[in-house]
Amino acid sequence: MSPRYRKTLVLVVLVAALFGAGFYLREWLGIGLSPEDLSPSKIRENLLALGPAFPLACVALVAFRSFMGIPSGAALLLIGLVAGTSRGILYGSLGLIVSGSFIFTLARMAGREAVEARTPKRFRHVLELAGQRPGVLLVMFGTGYPLGLLTPLHAMAGISSMSILGFEFALGVGAVIRASTYIYFGSSLVEGEWLPILQASGVMILAVVLPLAFPPSRRWLREVFRPREEK
Numbered sequence: 001m002s003p004r005y006r007k008t009l010v011l012v013v014l015v016a017a018l019f020g021a022g023f024y025l026r027e028w029l030g031i032g033l034s035p036e037d038l039s040p041s042k043i044r045e046n047l048l049a050l051g052p053a054f055p056l057a058c059v060a061l062v063a064f065r066s067f068m069g070i071p072s073g074a075a076l077l078l079i080g081l082v083a084g085t086s087r088g089i090l091y092g093s094l095g096l097i098v099s100g101s102f103i104f105t106l107a108r109m110a111g112r113e114a115v116e117a118r119t120p121k122r123f124r125h126v127l128e129l130a131g132q133r134p135g136v137l138l139v140m141f142g143t144g145y146p147l148g149l150l151t152p153l154h155a156m157a158g159i160s161s162m163s164i165l166g167f168e169f170a171l172g173v174g175a176v177i178r179a180s181t182y183i184y185f186g187s188s189l190v191e192g193e194w195l196p197i198l199q200a201s202g203v204m205i206l207a208v209v210l211p212l213a214f215p216p217s218r219r220w221l222r223e224v225f226r227p228r229e230e231k
Contacts, residue, residue: 022067044082062095080186092179100154100171107158136166143174181207
């Protein structure tokens with residue numbers, strides 16, 4: 001068995017094991033596939049019933065969201081509903097850092113060719129963006145911005161020349177910003193009053209719109225999220 005084939009086999013087994021762990025985690029958290037099990041109130045009840053394991057469950061919900069089939073925004077909103085603002089931001093940020101670090105490490109182990117082979121052509125230009133000098137700022141901005149997918153961005157950073165320390169710094173700052181935006185909105189829904197909800201909605205809209213006021217931010221967003229036309 002060649003080293004390349006062995007590495008591919010190990011990665012396939014690892015990813016399969018992670019999806020299996022994600023399925024088990026869903027069962028452990030009581031998140032089934034029926035509409036009733038997916039309701040925020042039901043998930044909130046299941047998480048609170050875990051007792052001392054509650055903080056770990058919140059971090060795991062965000063960290064393993066991809067393998068559980070849950071978008072990052074939905075996972076962070078749920079944490080905000082359950083844990084409140086301050087603890088929710090802590091748990092959510094840790095979860096994003098764990099997942100981002102794992103994707104970065106996995107991509108670096110797999111290598112550029114393996115990641116490129118599984119990346120749609122319209123997103124491959126992010127490889128060059130992440131490897132440029134402002135790549136750390138790109139990861140920080142892309143992670144903190146409320147919209148967009150995190151996994152492709154962190155995977156692209158993993159196969160670039162970006163240092164681990166630079167990535168972790170950018171990931172940590174971006175994770176706190178993204179978690180704060182979603183969790184503040186989620187925690188406002190618990191009170192059920194219009195004023196907190198409107199305030200949180202204003203923060204969410206501001207987080208999405210404000211970066212568009214600066215030309216560098218608009219240019220980065222255009223380069224990351226708009227597929228380039230092939231010549």
